Amino acid sequence: MKNLVYVVAVLALMAVGAVAGILIYNAALAGDGEASEEISAPTLDPNVTPTPGYSQVVATNEALQTQIAVLQQITPEPVVTEEITAETPPEETDTAETNSDGLSGRSLFRIEQTESEVRFNIDETLNGNRITVVGTTDQVAGDIVVDFDNPGSSQVGTIRINVRTLTTDNRFRNDALRARILRSAEDEFEFAEFTPTDLANLPESVSVGDTIEFQITGDLTVRGTTNSVTFDTTVTVVSADRLEGYATATILYRDFGLVIPNVPSVSDVADEVILEIEFVALRVNE
Incomplete structure (x- = not known):
């Protein structure tokens, strides 16, 4: 009996030692979680018209097909042979369109870090309890161009996130993120980037107070791997x-x-990760 107790005690100590070793290893590689530089992202030029994405090309083509169909249904007016009294042509007016708020043209907006947050959410079973782990950071940057004359030509630039600064409610988990999972303690993997390639379901018009829903498809790069x-x-x-x-x-x-x-x-970790960005973007006057 004493031998059994001894064996159990030794195994328990080995397990504790192994866990402690892992924690020490993670802490040694994790660094301090501080950003190596101020967050920034490639900037957009509102004066440069972007190359339209797939969804924008499809929307333009559908609009043209609709116009062609309407024109084909119009009955030609009969030819008038009687002399027509010349009329004074109407005065020319400015045809430039503006919406009801007086907004027009292309405006550049930039994400404001102090009012923005990037999050990941993943479920796991910790000590027998199912929980949702949430990691957050405000280290996010990116540009948005809104075309108030033609919202379909609006742009979203590359969104850059410093994943080294992601934190959860557990210091040991934070160390594991930086040291082993994201390896963001390494300069090579400090940042994740999302580069948009297509904007779908943008509205035909937009004004102050409007809330619009659409989809942004792009290339997300995390730890050197890129997926759409x-x-x-x-x-x-x-x-x-x-x-x-x-x-x-x-x-x-x-x-x-x-x-x-x-x-x-931790006995189980979900396969799916929910990514979220809640942001404020302020107009840039250049």
Whole structure:
């Protein structure tokens, strides 16, 4: 009996030692979680008309086909042979369109870090309890161009996130994120980027106070692996100088080559990760 107790005690100590070793290893590689530089992203030029994406080309083609169909149904007016009294032509007016708020042209907006947040959500079973792990950071940057004359020509630039600064409610989990899962303690993998390739279901017009829903498809790069991801997006034009938005997408972490290490206290981790960005973008006067 004493031998059995001794063996159990030794195994318990070995298990504790192994866990402690893992925690020490993670802490040694994780760094301090501080950003190496101020967050920034490639800027957009509102004066440059973008190359339309697939959805924009489809929408334009459908609009043209509709116009052609309408024109084909118009009955030609009969030819008038009687002399027509010349009429004074109407005065020319400015044909440039503006919406009811006086907004027109292309305006550049930039994400404001102090009012924005990027999150990931993943479910796991911790000590027998099902919980949702939430990681957050405000280190996000990116540009948006809104075309108030033709919303279909609006743009979203590259969105850049410093994943090294992501934090959860657990210090040891944070160390594991930086050291082993995202490896964001390494300079090579400090940032994740989302580069939009297509904007779908944009409206025909937009004014202050409008809330629009559309989809942004693009290339998401995390720890050197890139996959196409579509974000369901909602944006409110709060004023001529302020946008407020929310975007979300669901991914499989294994698609990006990520591996979550086994931990004795965690018996199960979901495959899906929900990504979210809640942002404020302020108008840039250049």
